[in-house]
Amino acid sequence: MAIIVEGGRAEPCSERTLRAMFEDRKSVFVDLLKWDVPVLDGRFELDEFDDANATYVIVADPDGDHLGSARLLPTTRAHILGSLFPHLCAAPPPAGAEVFEITRFCLSRRQNAVSRRRTRNRLVSALAWHALERGIRTYTGVAELAWLQQILAFGWDCRPLGVPERLECGMIGALAIEIRHDTPELLAANGIWDLTHGPTEIPQAA
Amino acid sequence: MFDRVDAFVRDVRGLETEAELAGALGEIAHDLGFRYFALTHHVDVRASCTAIRIHNYPEGWAEWFDEQALGKTDPVHRASNITSVGFPWSKLPEMIALTADDRRVLELARSHGIGEGFTVPAHVPGEAHGSCSFACVAGERFAGEHVALLQLVGAYAFEAARRMRRSRLPGGPVRLTDRQRECVMWAARGKSDWEIARVLGVSEATVGEHLRHAYERYGVGKRTLVTVHALFDGTIGFLEVLRR
Numbered sequence: 001m002a003i004i005v006e007g008g009r010a011e012p013c014s015e016r017t018l019r020a021m022f023e024d025r026k027s028v029f030v031d032l033l034k035w036d037v038p039v040l041d042g043r044f045e046l047d048e049f050d051d052a053n054a055t056y057v058i059v060a061d062p063d064g065d066h067l068g069s070a071r072l073l074p075t076t077r078a079h080i081l082g083s084l085f086p087h088l089c090a091a092p093p094p095a096g097a098e099v100f101e102i103t104r105f106c107l108s109r110r111q112n113a114v115s116r117r118r119t120r121n122r123l124v125s126a127l128a129w130h131a132l133e134r135g136i137r138t139y140t141g142v143a144e145l146a147w148l149q150q151i152l153a154f155g156w157d158c159r160p161l162g163v164p165e166r167l168e169c170g171m172i173g174a175l176a177i178e179i180r181h182d183t184p185e186l187l188a189a190n191g192i193w194d195l196t197h198g199p200t201e202i203p204q205a206a
Numbered sequence: 207m208f209d210r211v212d213a214f215v216r217d218v219r220g221l222e223t224e225a226e227l228a229g230a231l232g233e234i235a236h237d238l239g240f241r242y243f244a245l246t247h248h249v250d251v252r253a254s255c256t257a258i259r260i261h262n263y264p265e266g267w268a269e270w271f272d273e274q275a276l277g278k279t280d281p282v283h284r285a286s287n288i289t290s291v292g293f294p295w296s297k298l299p300e301m302i303a304l305t306a307d308d309r310r311v312l313e314l315a316r317s318h319g320i321g322e323g324f325t326v327p328a329h330v331p332g333e334a335h336g337s338c339s340f341a342c343v344a345g346e347r348f349a350g351e352h353v354a355l356l357q358l359v360g361a362y363a364f365e366a367a368r369r370m371r372r373s374r375l376p377g378g379p380v381r382l383t384d385r386q387r388e389c390v391m392w393a394a395r396g397k398s399d400w401e402i403a404r405v406l407g408v409s410e411a412t413v414g415e416h417l418r419h420a421y422e423r424y425g426v427g428k429r430t431l432v433t434v435h436a437l438f439d440g441t442i443g444f445l446e447v448l449r450r
Binding site: 090112113114117145146148149150152153155157159160162163164165166170171173 | 207208209211212215216219290291328329330331332333353354355357358361362364365368369384387440441442443446
């Protein structure tokens with residue numbers, strides 16, 4: 001089941017799903033990947049971009065337990081690539097009403113390799129579906145290059161925005177993914193498209 | 207130089223044959239300061255009709271390479287299986303324990319005129335590993351300033367090769383059922399059919415049946431081989447097998 005949470009409103013997604021998402025984010029980004037990001041109450045990974053402007057695309061099990069999620073930030077205001085990593089782009093970072101940034105792509109660690117892959121496919125499909133639904137043409141993002149081969153293997157139209165940068169822990173680079181009407185088909189050709197249970201869209205806050 | 211790589215990324219999407227990809231890779235390798243490139247799946251290419259292997263290594267070197275069936279034992283390939291970002295070959299001794307044979311291979315490459323190189327590993331879960339390497343002529347300067355760009359070139363080239371290979375695959379990758387997968391995972395942990403039957407709460411005969419079907423899907427006849435295949439293509443993970 002995929003859930004889209006927009007405009008800072010949680011229902012009909014339960015509090016529990018959101019709490020589990022922030023907990024899983026802590027487990028992945030702080031405990032596993034050792035990112036230096038704020039942690040709330042020692043349990044939740046939340047930063048200044050987790051506000052009413054953020055959209056969450058969440059994959060949950062039938063009980064509403066968080067399996068995977070991504071956070072979308074509008075590029076018309078402060079966002080990670082524009083504010084923190086503009087030097088990763090050869091030209092000014094793509095921005096505008098039709099451009100959203102994918103951040104905090106997270107797969108819960110409480111899954112084995114096979115279910116993680118299934119969750120990943122559902123999350124990628126839900127991201128493409130949401131973009132088509134909302135008129136988003138481009139997703140941008142900062143990615144560890146360790147993931148680049150996998151991101152390309154999804155089959156969608158993904159291009160680099162500039163020269164990657166070497167950090168102590170590896171390499172990061174800026175990417176842009178163009179979402180078009182044929183994106184679901186490209187994902188399907190690579191065995192990724194999985195949207196058997198249509199996403200539940202939550203209306204934008206007034 | 208990013209513009210050059212950006213153009214390569216756009217071009218490579220439209221390429222349809224390995225010869226076209228080899229041409230494009232040769233040109234961009236040259237523009238970034240490297241005489242040679244080699245893009246390959248890490249399997250014995252003679253044994254796998256769908257594996258991709260393109261390069262512009264000097265005559266003689268590649269033939270020798272194939273004759274020795276080095277595809278799987280090549281030290282560069284072994285090292286690229288333990289990392290997800292590119293590495294210069296000079297780092298090999300820090301990455302893996304080099305055997306006497308490995309050192310012989312590296313010396314032989316040098317005697318064929320192949321100098322320092324940089325390898326970009328390519329891992330896609332559930333598929334055979336591969337890599338894309340760039341090397342300069344022995345004795346020439348290694349263009350270390352371009353390694354971040356090589357990383358991009360390698361990834362996009364490998365994805366193009368993967369797309370070409372997929373169109374040749376008859377039935378797609380091997381898929382096990384959840385039950386077959388579980389049996390193979392427990393077999394990899396050293397459990398007998400009887401023990402697996404106890405863990406899963408099914409009969410020993412059922413476990414035997416699941417494993418036999420898993421053998422068939424991989425086209426192998428041995429317990430050890432089926433676990434190695436399943437580990438290699440990511441059907442089961444090292445972490446779950448090694449977990450206490």
